[in-house]
Amino acid sequence: MKTSAYFDDFGGVYAPETLMAPLEELEAAWLAAREDASFREELAGLLRDYAGRPTPLSSARRLSERLGCELWLKREDLLHTGAHKLNNTLGQALLARCMGKSRILAETGAGQHGVATATACALLGLECVVYMGAVDVARQAPNVARMELLGARVEVVEHGQRTLKDAINEALRAWVxxxxAHYLLGSALGPHPFPAMVAEFQQVIGREAREQILAQAGGLPDLVVACVGGGSNAIGIFRGFVADEEVELVGVEAGGEGVASGRHAARFAGGGPGVLHGCRTWLLQDEDGQVRPTHSVSAGLDYPAVGPEHAALRARGRARYELATDQQALAAFALLGESEGILPALESAHALGWVAANAAAVAGRRVLVNLSGRGDKDLDTVLRRRREGRA
Amino acid sequence: MSGAGNRLEGRLAELRAAGRRGVAPYLTAGDGGLATTVAVLAALEEAGAACVELGVPFSDPIADGPVLQAAGERALAAGTSLGAILDALAGYRAAGGELPVALMSYANPLLRRGWEAACAAAAAAGADALIVPDLPLEESGEMRAAAAAAGLCPIHFAAPTSPVERLRAAAAASRGFLYVVGRTGVTGSGTTFDAATRAFLARVAALSPIPTAVGFGIRSAADVRAAVAHADLAIVGSAMVERLHAAGPAAAPAAAAAFLAELQEGLR
Structure with missing residues (x-):
């Protein structure tokens, strides 16, 4: 590898030997592409004219009043396909084309990355296979249909916990x-160069948000809050503010039914350092090093490891990681709909849920939340839980 | 337990001196219970296995196909832990078992103990080598130092996708044998020993200063014959694990010996 695989003590390349040459080829292609003006222009053009960048920064006036803070929303939900994922898939799909690859493999949890991959592949004429756990296929059915309509083949993963973790296992096996083929990994995790490369494709969120909030609010935010599954939307917005020491960075993990219940995906609260899916990071595991099952109402956060750059930001004390429970996320989903006319993805609702649950702590402060995706895909889940009296 | 004292290196030197090749079965430790695993080790020793690759089950085996995934899930569901596997191996050694054992584990169960402690415990239990399929050369410095201190042979992989400089580096960093991945893929599905595969095996054998073992997709005596044309050992994993599971715990030792005898036909 030509560049460091590590963020301090986290990251690395824990991959089978068969994948080492493809990973080196990918790193070389990425390093060349980022120096190549025509690649950068083509990507910027697609992000602007196809995906709809820049996405707006919205002032959440009514919700600000209710919570007693100054709340701003970075509207990645308005990006084409309805989430931030397209920033990365357009970048990697262009890169795959530069490498002369015509077949794309991807994993998906909530289905947003799968849809964004299928979209980029349709746009660029690439074959697309998406691996998705059977549990997620059931709870994110609209996204399965969208992927298929976009010409992708969805492979249902029936082993393990049948969620995102198992979809990544199967996608890695398919790549081996x-x-x-190019493996188009959807979050800022996995073996080097994926964590660094995905973060770089997502940092457009933070770059725009910083300019926008300076222009619209007249100053930097006091806090930047984002949900963290693998952590690509969070690292994307954090990177815009990491040099502004006075801005607090808060990542929100899935607290599920509470850390004490054991049914959660709060890696920092309930895990420790370990190796999964190619990198060393914080991981939910048992005393024998076996990866523990996770739970979250949101498929995109239901994952036992966190991107290694987040582990490093936390170790440095630059970012802190909190959690929101299923209930807090569901309450925030309803709250944003009623007060601002926006239905957020259940993933993004965790970030808002943490803000709402900590209204006293953020009172009077300027809070920027990355609204990483829209909630249409989650209507079945939310409505079912309401019928059952659990939302 | 270093140098000539290592059972695996000793066995491979004996084979070479005699101009012979060998079959190395792979077992998922704890599939059918650890008592079965120990009984199968004894049966394979009796039946003339060259050595054994003993797999520690892991929740997320990204290099394994469906057969070894399922075996790992069964073993974990039965409560198999690294500690219990090492206790069982120590029991096999205490009863006089001398089959060289290469312990295979994904990185995380070993990292949980730390490389030094894990290698020391594995060596104390009677393991002779360590294979970590998600630990490429770049990440293996600490493992190699810990393995050397404990007298374990670190074993790295040569894959069809590896450029020649990686093949050389993997061979130079390994002791005992270099693990040659016979096909671009996960464990289990059949390997076709076509001209390209044979040329790859020959290239690796020619550049490796130590013995080589071919694994991934070797299922029959014919496969063994093709593999040992360019290697010291043929590793048989999924096909062996399938047979043992089908036989059930009580009949597994006899089934292992019978299948090994069948595979050894490929050595003639």
Whole structure:
């Protein structure tokens, strides 16, 4: 590898030997592309004219009044396909084309990355196979249909916990068997160069948000809050503010039914350092190093490891990681709809849920929340839980 | 337990001196219970296995196909832990078992103890080598130092996708044998020993200063014959694990010996 695989003590390249040459090829292509003006222009053009960048920064006036803070929303929910994922998939799909690869493999949890991958592949004429756990196929059915309508093949993963973790296992196995394909990993995790590369494709969120909040609010935010599954939307917005020492960075993990219940995906609250899916990071595991099952109402946060750059930001004390429970996320989902006319993805609702649950602590402060996706895909889940009296 | 004292290196030197090749079965430790695993080790020793690769089950085996995934899930569901596996191996050694054992584990169960402690415990239990499929050379410095201190042979992989400089580095960093991945893929599905595969195996054998073992997708005596044309050992994993599971715990030792005898036909 030409560049460091590590963020301090976290990251690395814990990959089977068969994937080492493809990972080195990917790193070389990425390093070349970021120096290549025509690649950068083509990507910027697609992000602007196809995806709809820049996304707006909205002042949440009514909700600000209710919570007693100055709340701003970075509207990644308005990006084409309804989430921030497209920033990364357009970048990687262009890169795959530069490498002469015509077949794309991807994993998906909530289905947003799968849809964004299928979209980029349709746009660029690439073959697309998406691995998705059976549990997630059931709870995110609209996104399965969207992927198929976009010409992707969805492979249902029936082993393990049948969620995002198992979809990544199967996508990695597929890549081991088919190293001529490009594996389009959807979050800022996995073996180097994925965490650094995905973060770089997502940092457009933070760059825009910083300019916008300076222009619209007249100053920097006091806090930047984002949900953290693997952590690509969070690292994307954090990178815009990491040099502004006075801005607090808060990542919100899935607290599920509470850390004490054992049914959660709060890696920092309930885990420890370990290696999964190619990198060393914070991981939910048992005393024997086996990866523990996770739970979250949101498929996109239901994952036992966190992106390694987040582990490093936390170790440095630059960012802190809190959690929101299923109930807090569901309450925030309803709250944003009623007060601002926006239905957020259940993932993004965790970030808002933490703000709402900590209204006293953020009172009078300027809070920027990354609204990483829209909630249409979650209507079934929310309505079912309401019928059951659990939301 | 270093140098000539290592059972695996000793066995491979004996084979080479005699101009012979060998079959190395892979077992998922704890599939069918650890008592079965120990009984199968004894049966394989009796039946003339060259050595054994003993797999520690892991929740997320990204290099394994469906057969070894399922075996790992069964073993974990039965409560198999690294500690219990090492206790069982120590029991096999205490009863006089001398089959060289290469312990295979994904990185995390070992990292949980730390490389030094994990290698020391594995060596104390009677393991002779360590194979970590998600630990490429770049990340293996601490493991190699800990393995050397404990007298374990670190074993790295050569894959069809590896450029020649990586093949050389993997061979130079390994002791005992270099693990040659016979096909671009996960464990289990059949390997076709076509001209390209044979040329790859020959290239690796020619550049490796130590013995080589071919694994991934070797299922029959014919496969063994093709593999040992360019290697010292043929590793048989999924096909062996399938047979043992089908036989059930009580019949597994006899089934292991019978299947090994069948595979050894490929050595003639």
């Amino acid at each position: 068997s088919d190293p001529d």
